[in-house]
Amino acid sequence: MTDWLDAATDRRWDGLVLDNYRAVLPLPRMRRLGFVPVYVRPPYTQQLGPFGQLLPGDVRALLSAVPFRPQIALPLRAGVPTAEIPKRYRSRVRTNFELDLSRKWPNIAAGFPRKLQAFLRKSSDDCLDTMDPATFVALSEADLAGKPGMQPSQFAALHRLILTAQNAGWGNCHQLREDGELLAAGFFPHFGGRTINLATVTTERGKKRRGTSRLLALVMQRHAGEPGAVFDFEGSEIPGVKAFFAKFGGVDRGYRLVEAGPRGWL
Structure with a gap:
């Protein structure tokens, strides 16, 4: 801590x-x-x-x-x-939505919307790759810089957090690509059985190809079936974000x- x-x-x-x-x-x-x-x-x-x-x-x-x-x-x-x-x-x-990951993956995925389930079945070849922290932070800054409340110091803090997590064995940045093109990337620290959706970036193609949903599903699947495992969506206050997170079947643990x-x- x-x-x-x-x-x-x-x-x-x-x-x-x-x-x-x-x-x-x-x-x-x-x-x-x-x-x-x-x-x-x-x-x-x-x-x-x-x-x-x-x-x-x-x-x-x-x-x-x-x-x-x-x-x-x-x-x-x-x-x-x-x-x-x-x-x-x-x-x-x-x-704040949390999803119980202690169940088997098919049971977890069954709680997703049917259209997302169908898309995930079509994307069964998806795999997670790691991403260099500096690359991920640069993507985040390009995506968020200039938006209300975002300051350069926040991206410096993100970089420090990722390096700290890596050194402590708390997780890495991950990316999802399709035909070699980046769809989405994220930083998902993991400790105490809890995986946290701390920061994600989606490309224009990723928005059309459900990149973020597919990335989150891959991260969840890695820890599915582990006793006490939880996926913490973090940051569920914005209405559009709240609706997006809710579709995964999580419970509000405010x-x-x-x-x-x-x-x-x-």
Whole structure:
């Protein structure tokens, strides 16, 4: 967890600790407008804890101890009760789809839309290839640069995260090609039985050939049948993305976001 936060924040994070590290709440030190100090979710992270062995009242104690910042926006681990949220915070539940991969692959694929099932049968020769991190980050930047909320620092963070994951054995970038032409690529870290759909890129041909769906299916299939395996779609808030993820048959395992300070900065 600390390696991931180091990479995502470039080592700029604090933490609140209970009882000799029985529980930890990370506090990423980010900045708005280049100089306003805030505690908010860094790029390419989702739930920020608290991590550890939690007892009743621990979450409330940790959140109450968060120092003042002009803005605080912390996505918490799933299952935090509303009663544990101090009154200083607004809170809401964010959508996040997860798919149980512990079943056999035919049973998982049977939950996909029929048209997708048929397309996957026609694409039975598909295979996953690895992709160099720098190449994947360059593709991501070309696809997303200039879009609202995207900054060069975010692509640098993505590159650090991929290298960290590779060094720790947490996964690689993968690509799907058809007749030698790239359809889609993605970064899918895997740890603790959980595979995370962290970042994907689809080419124009891939959009016409269901490239992303085929890529995700291949990644899911690699871990199908493993006890406790889960595919975490991550980032299911945007309506179009939410609808796309929902078609795979996942279940919404929402998590709570707590906020303090002005609205509209996220």
